Amino acid sequence: MGHPTIYPTGVTIYNPEKAYNGFTVISAPDMGAILLNMNGAELRLWKDLHGFPNKIFPGGHIMGSTGTRNPKHALQDQLDVVQVNWDGDIVWKFDQAEFVEDPGSEPRWVARQHHDFQREGNSVGYYAPGMEPKIDSGNSLILSHKNVSCPFISDKPLLDDVIYEVTWDGEIVWEWLCSDHVEEMGFSEAARNAMCRDPNFRGGSLIENAPAVGDWMHVNSMSTLGPNKWFDAGDTRFHPDNIIIDGRETNVILILDKKTGKIVWQVGPDYDTSRELKALGWIIGQHHAHMIPRGLPGEGNILVYDNGGWAGYGNPNPGAPTGVKTAQRDYSRVLEFDPVTLKIVWQHTPHEAGFLIPLDASRFYSPFISSAQRLPNGNTLITEGSNGRLIEVTPEHEIVWEFINPYRGKISLPMHWIYRAYRAPYEWVPQAGKQDEVEVKPLDTMSFRVPGAAPLGPQSSVSVAGTIGYYSGAGHCVAATE
Amino acid sequence: MSVTIYTAPNCARCTILKEFLASRGEDYVAYDFLADKDIFSAFYREHRACLHRDEENSLEFPIYDDGSRVLQGIGEILAALIAGDGLAGCVGTTGLLHGWISGINVSACPAGEEEHLLILLQLLTKGGLSVHLDCDGRRPELLEKILGEGLAARLTLNILGPAEMYPDMADGPLLPDDMKRSVALARATPGAVIRFLVAAHGPAGSLRISPEQAGQAARWILELCGDRMLPVFIEAGPAGSLPALTDQDLLAYRAKVRAALVRAEINRPQQHR
Numbered sequence: 168m169g170h171p172t173i174y175p176t177g178v179t180i181y182n183p184e185k186a187y188n189g190f191t192v193i194s195a196p197d198m199g200a201i202l203l204n205m206n207g208a209e210l211r212l213w214k215d216l217h218g219f220p221n222k223i224f225p226g227g228h229i230m231g232s233t234g235t236r237n238p239k240h241a242l243q244d245q246l247d248v249v250q251v252n253w254d255g256d257i258v259w260k261f262d263q264a265e266f267v268e269d270p271g272s273e274p275r276w277v278a279r280q281h282h283d284f285q286r287e288g289n290s291v292g293y294y295a296p297g298m299e300p301k302i303d304s305g306n307s308l309i310l311s312h313k314n315v316s317c318p319f320i321s322d323k324p325l326l327d328d329v330i331y332e333v334t335w336d337g338e339i340v341w342e343w344l345c346s347d348h349v350e351e352m353g354f355s356e357a358a359r360n361a362m363c364r365d366p367n368f369r370g371g372s373l374i375e376n377a378p379a380v381g382d383w384m385h386v387n388s389m390s391t392l393g394p395n396k397w398f399d400a401g402d403t404r405f406h407p408d409n410i411i412i413d414g415r416e417t418n419v420i421l422i423l424d425k426k427t428g429k430i431v432w433q434v435g436p437d438y439d440t441s442r443e444l445k446a447l448g449w450i451i452g453q454h455h456a457h458m459i460p461r462g463l464p465g466e467g468n469i470l471v472y473d474n475g476g477w478a479g480y481g482n483p484n485p486g487a488p489t490g491v492k493t494a495q496r497d498y499s500r501v502l503e504f505d506p507v508t509l510k511i512v513w514q515h516t517p518h519e520a521g522f523l524i525p526l527d528a529s530r531f532y533s534p535f536i537s538s539a540q541r542l543p544n545g546n547t548l549i550t551e552g553s554n555g556r557l558i559e560v561t562p563e564h565e566i567v568w569e570f571i572n573p574y575r576g577k578i579s580l581p582m583h584w585i586y587r588a589y590r591a592p593y594e595w596v597p598q599a600g601k602q603d604e605v606e607v608k609p610l611d612t613m614s615f616r617v618p619g620a621a622p623l624g625p626q627s628s629v630s631v632a633g634t635i636g637y638y639s640g641a642g643h644c645v646a647a648t649e
Numbered sequence: 650m651s652v653t654i655y656t657a658p659n660c661a662r663c664t665i666l667k668e669f670l671a672s673r674g675e676d677y678v679a680y681d682f683l684a685d686k687d688i689f690s691a692f693y694r695e696h697r698a699c700l701h702r703d704e705e706n707s708l709e710f711p712i713y714d715d716g717s718r719v720l721q722g723i724g725e726i727l728a729a730l731i732a733g734d735g736l737a738g739c740v741g742t743t744g745l746l747h748g749w750i751s752g753i754n755v756s757a758c759p760a761g762e763e764e765h766l767l768i769l770l771q772l773l774t775k776g777g778l779s780v781h782l783d784c785d786g787r788r789p790e791l792l793e794k795i796l797g798e799g800l801a802a803r804l805t806l807n808i809l810g811p812a813e814m815y816p817d818m819a820d821g822p823l824l825p826d827d828m829k830r831s832v833a834l835a836r837a838t839p840g841a842v843i844r845f846l847v848a849a850h851g852p853a854g855s856l857r858i859s860p861e862q863a864g865q866a867a868r869w870i871l872e873l874c875g876d877r878m879l880p881v882f883i884e885a886g887p888a889g890s891l892p893a894l895t896d897q898d899l900l901a902y903r904a905k906v907r908a909a910l911v912r913a914e915i916n917r918p919q920q921h922r
Contacts, residue, residue, distance in 0.1 A: 266911035268878070276911070319921035338904045341897055350921060 170554070173617060176573035178207035181607035185567040186559055187542035188604055189294075189592045192229065193557070193585050194218030196576030200229055204602040207570055211599070213255060219245055219281055220538075220587040222292045224300050227253035227596045230284065230292075236277060240269040242326055242369065242380055244312055245280040250302070253598040258303075261337050264311050279311040283389040289460075290393030290407070293540050293589050296462035298393065304335050308410070310389040314380070317346040320359075321366040321381055328386035330410065343410070343428055345384050351430040352419055358436060358480035361490030367416045384414040388538075390457045392422065395467045397507065404431040405458075405467075405506070413456035413471065415535075418449070418479045418494060420456040420471065422506075432506060436479060443509040450502070451494045452478035454552075455538035455587060458506070464545040464562075465503055468512050472549070473500040476534030498528035501539045501549055515549065519564040526643065538587040548590045555583035559590075652677040655689055655712040661748070662723035663711040665776035669727060682710070701742060709743070724752055727772055732765035738820070739766065749802075750778045755795060756787035756831075757819070763791050770800040785809055786823050789830035796838060804841040806831055808881075809850070810858040811866045818850035829873040836879075844882040844916060845906055847894060854889020864905030871909040881906065882916035 183205065190210070191203045200213040200221040213221075216231040223229055232245040247262035261278055268274040285291070287305030289298045313329040325346065332341035354362065366381030389412045392398070397405035408425040414435075422432035438449040456471035475496035477487070487493040503513040517528035536552030546567065548559050555572025572583040593602065614623045652670070654677055656663035663679075670677050682689040692712075693700070696719050703709050713720040713730075720726045724743035728736040739757035743750050750773055758766045773780055779802035784792050786808065795801055808828075809815065815823035835841040845863050850856045858866070863883070871877055883902050885894040899915045906913040 263907070266878075266907075274878075317921065339900050342900055 176571040180569040180609050182567040183604040187544045192223045193588045194221050195574040197578045223591040225595045227598045243281045247278045248280050282387040283310045290391040291457045295460035321363045323381040326380035326382045357482040361480040365491045385416040386412045387415050388455045392458045394461045447509050452476040459541045463541045468503045470503050472537040472539045475499050498532045536586045550588045555585045557588050653714045654679050657710040661777050666711045735762040751781040754783040755792050756785040786828035786831045789827050804838045806835040806843045807846040832874045844884050846886045848886025849889025849891050860901040860905040863902045867906040867909040881910050881913045884916040
């Protein structure tokens with residue numbers, strides 16, 4: 168789909184009455200972490216603080232990392248996970264996962280963190296009533312990489328996902344390795360065949376002489392379940408300490424038992440094996456699958472940004488001739504579903520956004536990154552990551568806040584991308600002071616013109632004899648599915 | 650005293666024993682456990698308590714019976730026939746099938762038994778077996794000789810704990826120079842593994858190093874070899890009378906070892922079929 172070359176950036180819609188007013192943190196490409204107010208004022212830039220993701224914690228603390236390993240030697244490995252205060256001082260750091268000797272760099276400890284982390288006190292890393300992440304103590308869960316060999320998956324060297332629980336002092340006290348549990352994930356023979364040949368093998372595809380690794384699962388979110396009604400009712404699969412992750416490449420979302428390490432709940436890799444899964448529909452290349460924390464509307468449900476795009480292993484098809492990235496869809500969905508019945512409770516798809524599926528569906532579409540955060544007033548903050556659009560939508564799908572990222576990557580990805588944005592309550596950043604909340608009404612895009620452009624409307628008109636007007640719902644080249 | 654041996658078809662270890670007995674001119678009767686299953690079954694019923702099975706739940710052959718004792722496994726049998734009880738402390742139950750043999754700890758070889766151990770290793774190697782040799786830092790001169798003669802196809806250097814705990818854990822002192830030399834030999838041997846083996850020791854099987862003691866040993870190894878990048882593993886050994894260690898338990902050991910030897914990693918068995 169074509170996008171306009173010229174368009175407004177920053178905050179383009181803001182309804183203070185309906186939005187959950189607070190601060191928003193984004194990772195601006197090649198810049199650092201930026202704290203925004205509701206009108207888009209950039210209140211603070213933590214310069215060059217990487218965010219995979221950046222998260223705001225109480226006291227004006229921000230989480231991130233000081234940088235990444237050179238991509239010639241590693242794929243998406245963050246050097247560390249750091250907690251930084253308002254003044255930019257690092258008050259906590261974890262990097263002692265592996266000691267590496269990358270050519271051209273001093274030998275050093277690195278975290279190899281990627282995509283997510285959590286701090287004790289809060290299950291998901293965003294605001295929920297009575298669930299503040301600790302800022303001066305507590306353990307952290309860190310999602311990291313580890314190089315492994317696992318012939319069950321492939322004969323290729325693999326880039327595996329590992330979860331560490333680390334103490335405030337940085338000692339690893341618990342570890343879970345994803346490939347250990349591949350046999351529990353239920354991959355079909357066709358999927359295993361394709362995965363064996365190409366476990367998302369990215370040798371040399373990123374940068375010249377990059378290491379050859381099979382990023383077979385590509386876990387991109389990791390959080391604990393926290394207290395929830397399912398466990399309270401006796402369903403031990405949902406123990407508060409259990410961890411939910413999702414694998415972009417496999418279309419799997421799973422919950423692992425913290426004590427045994429075993430997978431106790433799962434959707435994917437296939438979504439055609441039961442009536443419930445068929446109703447849920449294919450979740451493809453998803454991001455940020457998590458359980459909505461207690462105290463927020465929808466608590467206990469799974470919230471996920473179902474990207475679409477391309478992912479999964481299986482039988483070859485015309486769109487995936489080698490059986491890799493077999494599921495494809497060119498629009499996104501944000502799903503909130505019941506983890507027991509798998510019924511969709513709420514969703515925001517192109518349909519709810521007002522775009523015809525499939526004709527206009529790609530107007531709500533990010534084939535990678537992205538996220539969804541449930542807010543205390545029931546709204547949902549959605550990061551449509553690839554084009555850097557943030558929207559806050561009400562349960563009725565009204566956009567009450569929209570922000571378009573003005574910053575385009577110049578060094579890394581040449582896009583306006585935002586990996587994952589978070590909204591935090593004002594009281595979490597007292598240093599920023601009181602903020603004005605000025606309504607931003609949506610422009611009338613029909614009449615809005617840039618300087619020099621002609622105004623809306625024909626300068627003259629004439630009736631044509633014999634014309635009969637238009638039908639609604641007229642046939643088009645492609646059938647609409649709804 | 651008549652000797653009976655029980656063998657399996659196409660068994661290289663059994664061939665080694667037959668040739669050894671023949672070389673000493675000893676008479677024996679051999680029964681194949683399949684071809685002579687009734688005879689073997691009777692023997693098995695009588696002696697099952699003293700026979701062990703390997704990790705694939707198979708009986709290890711050959712089995713040797715001279716009327717006064719029953720020995721099982723080519724390593725133990727040859728050790729007993731060559732050295733009486735002299736090698737009992739360094740040749741244990743021999744595991745690893747499919748052409749390999751393990752359970753031989755060169756560091757536990759008593760003084761005066763070196764030639765016997767070399768003869769044993771020569772017989773095994775000449776018979777077509779690949780020897781996976783263990784050592785614990787002691788007897789590096791003997792290790793060097795064995796490696797020099799090509800009598801070990803694979804080597805594991807087990808670090809049991811800090812040097813001062815060796816007398817209680819390994820029935821013998823460990824000298825710094827010996828460990829230093831052993832580490833150097835392991836590093837020079839292709840495929841050799843250096844690991845912190847966290848196992849129970851002592852008469853009651855209740856002496857096991859703590860994570861802090863593993864860290865202390867690691868600092869000592871670092872002092873000796875001067876290379877913090879030394880690749881080392883951490884592995885749980887037999888637990889004796891203590892609770893078995895899980896992978897999660899080993900994380901504390903890894904953390905302490907990594908403080909000195911930064912590449913330390915937990916060595917786990919293969920997780921998949």
